[in-house]
Amino acid sequence: MSDSPSAGSETPPRTEGPKPRVSVVMATYNRLTLLPRLLKQLATQTLPPTDYEVVIVDDGSKEPAAGPLAELAQELPYSLRVETQKNAGAAAARHRGVLAAQGEVVIITDDDMQVPENFVQRHLEQHPPGSRNVVLGRIDPDPAILDMPLFERWYAYLHDRLAKRLHEEGAHGWNLYTGNVSFRREDYVAVGGFDPNLKQSEDIELGIRLEKSGCQVRFCNDSYVLHGSDHTSFEKWLARAHRYGIMDSRLSERHSDVPQVDPWRMLFEMNALARPLLATAVALPGPTKPVTDALMGVARLADRLGLNQVAFKSTSVAYTMEYLRGARAEAGSWREVARRISRYREVAASGGFLAQQGAGKDSSGAS
Incomplete structure (x- = not known):
């Protein structure tokens, strides 16, 4: 470059x-x-x-x-x-x-x-x-x-x-x-x-x-x-989550053998209780935006009450909903959404890049 x-x-x-x-x-x-x-x-x-x-x-x-x-x-x-x-x-x-x-x-x-x-x-x-x-x-x-x-x-x-x-x-x-x-x-x-x-x-x-x-x-x-x-703006924070969904989608198209960067992994990796909310954000991107705002309201209330884990988990779900809206926007059609989710599941099941490198071995080290 x-x-x-x-x-x-x-x-x-x-x-x-x-x-x-x-x-x-x-x-x-x-x-x-x-x-x-x-x-x-x-x-x-x-x-x-x-x-x-x-x-x-x-x-x-x-x-x-x-x-x-x-x-x-x-x-x-x-x-x-x-x-x-x-x-x-x-x-x-x-x-x-x-x-x-x-x-x-x-x-x-x-x-x-x-x-x-x-x-x-x-x-x-x-x-x-x-x-x-x-x-x-x-x-x-x-x-x-x-x-x-x-x-x-x-x-x-x-x-x-x-x-x-x-x-x-x-x-x-x-x-x-x-x-x-x-x-x-x-x-x-x-x-x-x-x-x-x-x-x-x-x-x-x-x-x-x-x-x-x-x-x-x-x-x-x-x-x-x-x-x-x-940074102090909640709106800019949500917009950033949306852009990450778009950019990670493009990244995943470029490196389809690395399921760890595929945005659709969130539908399978997040807590089971959160998955219906994530699915609705993909199915109904616009109408579910008030749900995201409500989740952040819950997070702020929990934060004021000192319930840190509830506050952080609610924030995670709200962020991921907006992130997947970005991925949905980048995919465009439902057919393309289905193709990308199917590809993610296939690559994740095969081990992707890690499997090609002799999976399971930790060659990276830690110090």
């Missing part, structure tokens, strides 16, 4: 000395107030500052980040590169950042994260010479999580459950997330990088291609970040 189509201003990297061993890459959009916190935390790393650099790609923020960050760069011990492009989406921005990176190992994180002092070193340790690892780190909630909306606390709950599962069972490409991941730059370039045509789930799609190319996907429980959020 080519670089981002719309180049803009950039802050050139420092040229003196050897190339860094690691590049920390992040995309940013309208979060200039949050960036200095993360950049200053990256300045206190246990790894010598000559061993790493930071590459930021501003994806068309209303207030460009390049100017203020150029001033901050003078106070930082490591090389900071800032590039600016017209708004093209996170995938295009991250792709541009990885191509600009000079390190052999690339770490990707988000602009609303916080990192400990050993963050970069922990990732680097997971990439010994000759390895082809893709390393997922843990995502823990920001200490201010209790002040955030219910749907953001639900995300934190899901991250915690995922971390436990990956630590116990190992990781795969479809688990990849851009909040805390590292890989060798040459492996990224070899598979073509992020697909900018996927406005969501581009991280999972990249992870699948990396694993199919022979990379070993690992989970490192010690490489953690703290995730906060400035």
